[in-house]
Structure formats: C-alpha cells, structure tokens
Amino acid sequence: MIVPLGHVLLFAGLLFVAGLAAVLLRRNLIMILIGVEIMLNAVGLVLVGASAYWRHPSGQLFALLLMAVAAAEISIALALVVYLKRSRGTIDVNRFDGMKG
Amino acid sequence: MATLLFYILAAIVLMAVLLCLTRNNPVHAVLYLVHALFGLALLYFLLGAPMLAAWQVILYAGAIMVLFLFVIMLIDPDLFEKKASRGRFRWLPVGFLSGALLACGGVLIMMDPLAAGGIVRYRLSPRAFGRALFDEYGLAVEILSLILLFAAVGAFHLGRRHKGKEDAS
Amino acid sequence: MMGELLFLIPMLPLCGALIIMFAGGRMSRKLLAAVASFSVIASALTILWLWPLAAPQTRVSLFDWFEAGALRVPVEILFSPLSAAMALMVTGVSALIHLYAASYLHNDPDVRRFFALFNLFVFAMLIIVLADNLLLLFLGWEGVGFCSYALIGYWYRNPGFAAAGRKAFLVTRAADVLFVIALLWLFRLTGSLSIATINQQATSLPAGTLTIVALLLLAGACGKSAQLPFSSWLPDAMAGPTPVSALIHAATMVTAGVYLLCRLFPLISLSPTALAVIGLVGTATAFYGASCALVQRDIKRLLAYSTISQVGYMFLAVGAGTVTGAMFHLITHAFFKALLFMVAGAVIHLAAGEQDLFRLGQLQKRAPLLFWLLLAGALALAGMPLTAGFFSKDAILVACFALNSPWWTGLGVVGLITAFLTALYALRLVYLLAADRDVTIGHGPLPRGMIWPLLPLGLLALVGGQLNLPEPWGGGTVLQRWLQTPSGRGGTHAIEWGLAIVTLLLFVAAWLGARYRFRTLPMPPGGGVAAFFTDGWKIDALVRNAVSKPYEATGRLLDGFPERWYTAVLPDWLGRLCQSAGRYFRTFTSGYVTHYLSGMAWGTFLLLAILLIGLLR
Known part of the structure; x- marks a missing residue:
C-alpha cells in the first residue's frame, strides 16, 4: 500500500460529498446524474483501496459489479431524461412537483 | 515517488470534479468528468488494479460519457454552440488538466510500479x-x-x- | 331408565314449536293447530303416565350444560310432588287453551307464529317448573318472558300493542336483574346453583344475608307475578290475544313467581322478616288489585287487575307459611281465571271486538251456556261457599289468623276486606254482562271449539275445592298429603268455622250490594276518584315521575357537559389539531426530488454522527 488507507478514504469522501452537493444543489437533471456518477466512483475508489489494504480480490470485483450496475442505472436514467424532456418539455427538477402532498 | 504521484493524481481528480460540477454547460461538464474518470483509472492502476483501470477507461470514460453526450445532443442540440464560454484563456483549465494527466500517465508507464519487485506489493x-x-x-x-x-x-x-x-x- | 322419559315433558312442546317454525309454512291452518295442541296434550299425558315417579322425588340429569371451575350446571329435572302437580296444571290448562285458541284465531293470518310461540311458551314454563337448577330455571324464566313479550305484541302493527309488549318486557327485566343478583349471591354463598343444595345449606347462612337474598328473590318474583312495585305491566299486557291473556297472564306465567318462592321456601322461611315483607306485599297487592278491578270498564283489564289481586293472595299464603295454601290457590285460580278469560274472549267475539263492559249485555239471552260458565267462574272468584275459590282463599286466611300475631291478624283482616271487594267486582261483572241493554251484534254464533274447552274448567272451578278440603269439612286434604309441603300452623276448628261464616256473610253482603247497585241499568263510573282507581292508582304516572323523569333529567344534564364535550367539542378540537398539523407537515412533501434527497442525506449524516460518537466513546 503506497499511501495509508485513511488518505484514500478521505479523498473518496471528498469526491462523494462533491457529488452529493451537486445532486442536492444543481437543478439540471443531467448535472444531477453526473453528480450520481461521481458518488458511485467515489465508492468504487473505496472498494479498490480496501482491496489493496486487505490484499484481497473481492474489493476489485465489487468495483466491477458496481460499474455494471452504474451502467444499467445510467442507461435507464438517461432514457427517463429523454422521456421527461419529451413529455414535459424541461429537465429542470424544480419544475417537477408531481409528488407534492 | 509513487506516493507523491498518488497525491498529485488525487489533486487533479478533485480539481476536475469541482470544475465539472460547477459548469453551466453540460457538455463542458461531461468533458471535465472524462478527465476525472481518467484520473481515477490511473489511481486504480496505482492501487494494484490494472484490469479495473482498463474497464474504467473503456466503460466510464468511453461508453457512459458518450451516452451522456448523445442524450445532451438529443434533448438540446443548440447547446454545443450557444452556451460556449467566452474569453481568451477558456481552453486553459482543460489544457492544464489534460497535460497533467498525460504526464502522470507517462511517469506511471516509465515507473512500471506493477512489475515484480515494484513498489506496489499487491496487484491483481x-x-x-x-x-x-x-x-x-x-x-x-x-x-x-x-x-x-x-x-x-x-x-x-x-x-x-x-x-x-x-x-x- | 324410566327417569329419562321425564325429559319428554318439556321436549314435546319444544318439538311442536320447532316443527311449526321450520315446517309450518306448508301446513294448513288446522294441521298447525293440531300439531300445537297435540304436543301439549301428549306432554300432559306423559306427566300422567310418569306420575308414580313423582312421589319418591325422581332426579334425572341429561347432560352438563356447562362447567367452569366450581360452577357446574347440569340440565337436570326434579320430578317432585310439587313440580309434578304444577306441571300437570300447566299442561292441562295449556292443552284446553290451545284447543280454544284454534277456534279463537280461526281467521287470523299469522296463526303459525302464534302457535310456535305458544308451544315455545309451554316449553319454557315447563323448564321453570321442572328445573332443579336455578340457572336452568332462569333460562325458562327468561324464555317465558320473551314469549310473553312476543305474544303481547302479537298484533304488532298496532303501535300501542307493541308498546305494551315492550313495557312488559322492560318491567319484568328490571325485576329479573334483582333475581340474577340473588342467584349469583346464592352461588357465592353455597357454591352451588342446585335448588336442593341451596335449601339444605340455607340453615348455615347468616340471618342478615339470608333476609336480603330472600328479599331479592321476592323482587324477582314480584316482577314476574306483577306484584306491587312492578304491577303496572299486566293490565297493559291485555293487548295480546285473549288465549294469551288466559294462559300466560292469568294461569301460568304470572304464578311463576309464587312457584319460585314455593320451591325456595326452606330458604325463605328461615327469615321471619322476609316472610313478613312477602305477606305485606301480597296483601297490599291483593287490596290494590281488587280496588282497581272494582271500577274498570274494559272487561280484560278488569280480569287483569283481578289476577294481580289473586296472585297477591298467593304471596300472602307464602308469607303466612303455607306453601300448600299458595299452591292450592294457584291451581284453583288457574282454573277459574282461565275460564273467565276464555269466557271474556267469547263475549268479545260475540260483540265484534267490543270490550267496554257498559256496552255489553244480554249474555244470558244470547248465549245461555256461556252465561252459566261465566257465573261458575265469577262465583269461584267471589269465593261463594263450596266453590273452589272459597276453600283456597279460606285456607290462606286461616293460616294468617292461626299465626296469632298482630301483624298477621292485621294482614288477614285486610285480606277479608279484599275478599269482600273481590266478591263485589266479580258479581258486578256478572250483572253488567247480563244487563238488559242494546248491544252490538258480532261475528255470529260462537264456534263450538270455543265452548267445550270451557266445560271442564267450569266444573273444576265449582268443585276444585275437593282437592284440598279442610278437615272440619270432612275433607281429605288430598293436595296436602300429596305435596307434603309446609302448610303453616293448622287452624283450630273455631277459626275455620268462624272464618267460613264471616266469608259467607261478606259474600252475601257483596251480593246484595251488587244487586242493589248494578241490577238496574247502571251508568259508567265517573269523577276523579273513579279515574284514580281505573288507572290503577295512577301507578304509571308515579313510576314516570319517580323513575323516568329523573332519568331523563339526568340524561339531559349529562348530555350538556360530558356527553357533548366528549363527543363533539373535544373530538372537534382534536380533529382541527390533526388537520392543521397535517397542513403543516404537508409542506414537507414539496414534491421536489431534491428536498427528499437532502432529507435522506441529512438522515445519513445524523446516523453517521451517532455512529461516530459511539465509536469515540
């Protein structure tokens, strides 16, 4: 391990928070999805770092599975974006309040 | 050396991510994101996961980002011209990030940290x-x-x- | 093995009721009447057939009804001389009245319901009579109450009749509550509900408790027998068809209270206070009923007040300690009162539903046989010497005077006055019905089926005294020797003869009075005093003022503060609170995904923080 695991985790945490901030603060649906991608990658980095720390392949394998899930998720999400743009004419999340109680 | 490289790459990725998330133009954001993902791929490599690094580049930086661009193009074709940012040094951040990443990649290839007896002890x-x-x-x-x-x-x-x-x- | 056959006695009427209920839809009117009558007649014949089992007190248990801890309630029959005599009277009178009812209701559309309930009533009554267990007895007790309610309101389309049924049900239920309390108390004291066990253990109970239990039992009996505090339902109960009045509200059900006290006499007799109260209630009711009967215009209400009065005599007998006297009067009363009611039914039939005594008349010309039957019943009621009523009433008064204490002598004197009044109103009934005046002509001649069931009753009303002829008259006291029940202190010959002479004189005086007053065309009684007696001493108004009005006032009062507050104001306030809270919380669900996500993020952050604190500690 070339750096302490703590540093890897700290860096991944920074990435995650940055992604989360984008998800919460941005209004453009595309930007929110980009934020989600960054969060997923932060998790992937943690898995790889853990794999290196414990010298075990499972972390890397999980990172791969994570990538596959992310691919599935993003394909559906982008299809939804297209659908919303087509049906509502916008991708501004603050214009969607169909769940309002 | 490898440790220093890790921190340099981490700084580059963080910078790319922050630039990416603050863009107004989604196309620009996606371009910065590609940089960040590429930097992450190099980090994976440095942490002893060459196979995963390859997948990261192919799947994320390649396929998924292309998908993003397609969708952006599909829903707002005008974006590519209309919202291009102005200014003399508008290419500077991208250029800097790209150059730094290429340099790091070069150094990594030179070092070959994954070789037997190299600095990375555990690799898959x-x-x-x-x-x-x-x-x-x-x-x-x-x-x-x-x-x-x-x-x-x-x-x-x-x-x-x-x-x-x-x-x- | 013969013992099990005893269950045929109540089961036969039950089977009749069930057959009529479930298969009666396709039966013809005659077949319905035949099934109903046959089941009762068969029951009576069964009693006669099994009569030898009564003398040694046969006790038969069919199965355990239920068992819970110390409480074991078997379905058990006690066929003792007492219950056998009562059961024979019930089934015999019932059979005659069933036959009478078949003719009486010959064009009623709902006759199936009538006979089903009638048979069910006989079943429940036999359960009361035969049960060896207070709870089983109570089952029958409530059963007759229900049948009485349903039959009073038999013509339920008339709201007044339905209300009369409800009144009877509610008043008797109020008394039944006290009866149930006594029943539970007895179970707590003796650990058993068997009448025999309770009577055996009664001697070991403390005197005060005993008195209270006996008084509670008296209250229950008063409700069923329409004695004084609870008497007002019986005159209204005359809304039912006349056979119902004859069977349930004269001959059988209203005497169930007396019968209950007779069965539990070993328990009651241990408390002189309770006996004194029973005697007082009986005498007061007897006087009350007689005074009211004196001025009634409605023939059936007159007979109802007369019934109240006569049942009062039976209570007096129990109080004076002569169970035999009570049973004797119970039986003779069943004969002549059922007879009188059925005669009244026939008279009403002849006059096309007219019940006002002052519009009836000419009976001896239009239906001579009916008139002679009426005369037989009325003379027995009036206590003319040598009729059944004379002997049974005298036996009670003898028992009173023989006790030789001021209290009982006083009650006996009131009883004598009541006997005078009784003779007066009985003869008034005869004179009014025989009066020579223009009358409505009714439904045509009487059906023969309405006449001949009266003949045996008329005979029994005249000669029923032979059942228990007292010794000075050279009688055999058959009933006494059969029942083997306490008959009070025996009277000396002086008392017996003295009373007989006094009674005779009273009867003659009443006859002369009635002859003088009612022979010529009399006018209906008028004025406030008459109205007071006609309304039964305004006891309904009294109850309304003493019970209903305070109850309603309390209800109104409670309606004001807790009721409205708890059911309207407070829930309204709570509802408004929930609504405003909901309106406030609604703003949380803005519908924006971002808000939900930030909520989730903050939650995660909080969890992590808690985890961190836990780790640091």
Missing part, C-alpha cells in the same frame, strides 16, 4: 481477476446480466414514441 493480474470473478461471483455476474437486460428493455420502452399518446403523463 487480469488472469487472477477473471478467475476470482467467475469462480466466486458467477451467480452475481448472471444476476447483473439480467439487470442489464432489464435496463435495456426499460430504456427501450421509455425511449419509444407513443403514437397518439404524447404527453400522456
């Missing part, structure tokens, strides 16, 4: 990676393939144009 070669995956996680792979199938079907369904039922929801 593609052969070991594949064996571990299909030995232990065969079922998970199958389930994931189903998930991807469902995702493809769902995406196809959502993307279809409903005749006469436009604006249904």
Whole structure:
C-alpha cells in the first residue's frame, strides 16, 4: 500500500460529498446524474483501496459489479431524461412537483 | 515517488470534479468528468488494479460519457454552440488538466510500479481477476446480466414514441 | 331408565314449536293447530303416565350444560310432588287453551307464529317448573318472558300493542336483574346453583344475608307475578290475544313467581322478616288489585287487575307459611281465571271486538251456556261457599289468623276486606254482562271449539275445592298429603268455622250490594276518584315521575357537559389539531426530488454522527 488507507478514504469522501452537493444543489437533471456518477466512483475508489489494504480480490470485483450496475442505472436514467424532456418539455427538477402532498 | 504521484493524481481528480460540477454547460461538464474518470483509472492502476483501470477507461470514460453526450445532443442540440464560454484563456483549465494527466500517465508507464519487485506489493493480474470473478461471483455476474437486460428493455420502452399518446403523463 | 322419559315433558312442546317454525309454512291452518295442541296434550299425558315417579322425588340429569371451575350446571329435572302437580296444571290448562285458541284465531293470518310461540311458551314454563337448577330455571324464566313479550305484541302493527309488549318486557327485566343478583349471591354463598343444595345449606347462612337474598328473590318474583312495585305491566299486557291473556297472564306465567318462592321456601322461611315483607306485599297487592278491578270498564283489564289481586293472595299464603295454601290457590285460580278469560274472549267475539263492559249485555239471552260458565267462574272468584275459590282463599286466611300475631291478624283482616271487594267486582261483572241493554251484534254464533274447552274448567272451578278440603269439612286434604309441603300452623276448628261464616256473610253482603247497585241499568263510573282507581292508582304516572323523569333529567344534564364535550367539542378540537398539523407537515412533501434527497442525506449524516460518537466513546 503506497499511501495509508485513511488518505484514500478521505479523498473518496471528498469526491462523494462533491457529488452529493451537486445532486442536492444543481437543478439540471443531467448535472444531477453526473453528480450520481461521481458518488458511485467515489465508492468504487473505496472498494479498490480496501482491496489493496486487505490484499484481497473481492474489493476489485465489487468495483466491477458496481460499474455494471452504474451502467444499467445510467442507461435507464438517461432514457427517463429523454422521456421527461419529451413529455414535459424541461429537465429542470424544480419544475417537477408531481409528488407534492 | 509513487506516493507523491498518488497525491498529485488525487489533486487533479478533485480539481476536475469541482470544475465539472460547477459548469453551466453540460457538455463542458461531461468533458471535465472524462478527465476525472481518467484520473481515477490511473489511481486504480496505482492501487494494484490494472484490469479495473482498463474497464474504467473503456466503460466510464468511453461508453457512459458518450451516452451522456448523445442524450445532451438529443434533448438540446443548440447547446454545443450557444452556451460556449467566452474569453481568451477558456481552453486553459482543460489544457492544464489534460497535460497533467498525460504526464502522470507517462511517469506511471516509465515507473512500471506493477512489475515484480515494484513498489506496489499487491496487484491483481487480469488472469487472477477473471478467475476470482467467475469462480466466486458467477451467480452475481448472471444476476447483473439480467439487470442489464432489464435496463435495456426499460430504456427501450421509455425511449419509444407513443403514437397518439404524447404527453400522456 | 324410566327417569329419562321425564325429559319428554318439556321436549314435546319444544318439538311442536320447532316443527311449526321450520315446517309450518306448508301446513294448513288446522294441521298447525293440531300439531300445537297435540304436543301439549301428549306432554300432559306423559306427566300422567310418569306420575308414580313423582312421589319418591325422581332426579334425572341429561347432560352438563356447562362447567367452569366450581360452577357446574347440569340440565337436570326434579320430578317432585310439587313440580309434578304444577306441571300437570300447566299442561292441562295449556292443552284446553290451545284447543280454544284454534277456534279463537280461526281467521287470523299469522296463526303459525302464534302457535310456535305458544308451544315455545309451554316449553319454557315447563323448564321453570321442572328445573332443579336455578340457572336452568332462569333460562325458562327468561324464555317465558320473551314469549310473553312476543305474544303481547302479537298484533304488532298496532303501535300501542307493541308498546305494551315492550313495557312488559322492560318491567319484568328490571325485576329479573334483582333475581340474577340473588342467584349469583346464592352461588357465592353455597357454591352451588342446585335448588336442593341451596335449601339444605340455607340453615348455615347468616340471618342478615339470608333476609336480603330472600328479599331479592321476592323482587324477582314480584316482577314476574306483577306484584306491587312492578304491577303496572299486566293490565297493559291485555293487548295480546285473549288465549294469551288466559294462559300466560292469568294461569301460568304470572304464578311463576309464587312457584319460585314455593320451591325456595326452606330458604325463605328461615327469615321471619322476609316472610313478613312477602305477606305485606301480597296483601297490599291483593287490596290494590281488587280496588282497581272494582271500577274498570274494559272487561280484560278488569280480569287483569283481578289476577294481580289473586296472585297477591298467593304471596300472602307464602308469607303466612303455607306453601300448600299458595299452591292450592294457584291451581284453583288457574282454573277459574282461565275460564273467565276464555269466557271474556267469547263475549268479545260475540260483540265484534267490543270490550267496554257498559256496552255489553244480554249474555244470558244470547248465549245461555256461556252465561252459566261465566257465573261458575265469577262465583269461584267471589269465593261463594263450596266453590273452589272459597276453600283456597279460606285456607290462606286461616293460616294468617292461626299465626296469632298482630301483624298477621292485621294482614288477614285486610285480606277479608279484599275478599269482600273481590266478591263485589266479580258479581258486578256478572250483572253488567247480563244487563238488559242494546248491544252490538258480532261475528255470529260462537264456534263450538270455543265452548267445550270451557266445560271442564267450569266444573273444576265449582268443585276444585275437593282437592284440598279442610278437615272440619270432612275433607281429605288430598293436595296436602300429596305435596307434603309446609302448610303453616293448622287452624283450630273455631277459626275455620268462624272464618267460613264471616266469608259467607261478606259474600252475601257483596251480593246484595251488587244487586242493589248494578241490577238496574247502571251508568259508567265517573269523577276523579273513579279515574284514580281505573288507572290503577295512577301507578304509571308515579313510576314516570319517580323513575323516568329523573332519568331523563339526568340524561339531559349529562348530555350538556360530558356527553357533548366528549363527543363533539373535544373530538372537534382534536380533529382541527390533526388537520392543521397535517397542513403543516404537508409542506414537507414539496414534491421536489431534491428536498427528499437532502432529507435522506441529512438522515445519513445524523446516523453517521451517532455512529461516530459511539465509536469515540
């Protein structure tokens, strides 16, 4: 391990928070999805770092599975974006309040 | 040296991410994101996961980002020209990030940290990676393939144009 | 093995009721009447057939009704001389009244319901009579109450009749509550509900408790027998068809209270206070009923007040300690009062539903046989010497005077006055019905089926005294020797003869009075005093003022503060609170995905923080 695991985790945490901030603060649906991608990658980095720390392949394998899930998720999400743009004419999340109680 | 490289790469990735998330133009954001993902791929490599680094570049930086660009183009074709940022040094951040990443990549290739006796003690070669995956996680792979199938079907369904039922929801 | 056959006695009427209920839809009117009558007649014949089992007190248990801890309630029959005599009287009178009812209701559309309930009533009554267990007895007790309610309101389309049924049900239920309390108390004291066990263990109970239990039992009996505090339902109960009045509200059900006290006499007799109260209630009711009967215009209400009065005599007998006297009067009363009611039914039939005594008349010309039957019943009621009523009433008064204490002598004197009044109103009934005046002509001649069931009753009303002829008259006291029940202190010959002479004189005086007053065309009684007696001493108004009005006032009062507050104000306030809270919380669900996500993020953050604190500690 070339750096302490703590540093890897700290860096991944920074990435995650940055992604989360984008998800919460941005209004453009595309930007929110980009934020989600960054969060997923932060998790992937943690898995790889853990794999290196414990010298075990499972972390890397999980990172791969994570990538596959992310691919599935993003394909559906982008299809939804297209659908919303087509049906509502916008991708501004603050214009969607169909769940309002 | 490798440790220093890790921190340099981490700084580059963080910078790319912050630039990416603050863009108003989604196209620019996606371009910065590609940089960040590429930097992450290099980090994976440095942490002893060459196979995963390759997948990261192919799947994320390649396929998924292209998908993003397609969708952006599909929903707002004017974006590529209209919202281009102005200014003399508008290419500077991208250029700096790209250069730094290329330099780091070059250094990594020169160092070859994964070689036997190299600085990275634990590494998972593609052969070991594949064996571990299909030995232990065969079922998970199958389930994931189903998930991807469902995702493809769902995406196809959502993307279809409903005749006469436009604006249904 | 013969003992099990005893269950045929109540089961036969039950089977009749069930057959009529479930298969009666396709039966013809005659077949319905035949099934109902036959089941009762068969029951009576069964009693006669099994009569030898009564003398040694046969006790038969069919099965355990239920068992819970110390409480074991078997379905058990006690066929003792007492219950056998009562059961024979019930089934015999019932059989005659069933036959009478078949003719009486010959064009009623709902006759199936009538006979089903009638048979069910006989079943429940036999359960009361035969049960060896207070709870089983109570089952029958409530059963007759229900049948009485349903039959009073038999013509339920008339709201007044339905209300009369409800009144009877509610008043008797109020008394039954006290009866149930006594029943539970007895179970707590003796650990058993068997009448025999309770009577055996009664001697070991403390005197005060005993008195209270006996008084509670008296209250229950008063409700069923229409004695004074609970008497007002019986005159209204005359809304039912006349056979119902004859069977349930004269001959059988209203005497169930007396019968209950007779069965539990070993328990009651241990408390002189309770006996004194029973005697007082009986005498007061007897006087009350007689005074009211004197001025009634409605023939059936007159007979109802007369019934109240006569049942009062039976209570007096129990109080004076002569169970035999009570049973004797119970039986003779069943004969002549059922007879009188059925005659009244026939008279009403002749006059096309007219019940006002002052519009009836000319009976001896239009239906001579009916008139002679009426005369037989009325003379027995009036206590003319040598009729059944004379002997049974005298036996009670003898028992009173023989006790030789001021209290009982006083009650006996009131009883004598009541006897005078009784003779007066009985003869008034005869004179008014025979009066020579223009009358409505009714439904035509009487059906023969309405006449001949009266003949045996008329005979029994005249000669029923032979059942228990007292010694000075050279009688055999058959009933006394059969029942073997306490008959009080025996009277000396002086008392017997003295009373007989006094009674004779009273009867003659009443006859002369009635002859003088009612022979010529009399006018209906008028004025406030008459109205007071006609309304039964305004006891309904009294109850309304003493019970209903305070109850309603309390209800109104409670309606004001807790009721409205708890059911309207407070829930309204709570509802408004929930509504405003909901309106406030609604703003949380803005519908924006971002808000939900930030909520989730904050939640995660909080969890992590808690985890961190836990780790640091």
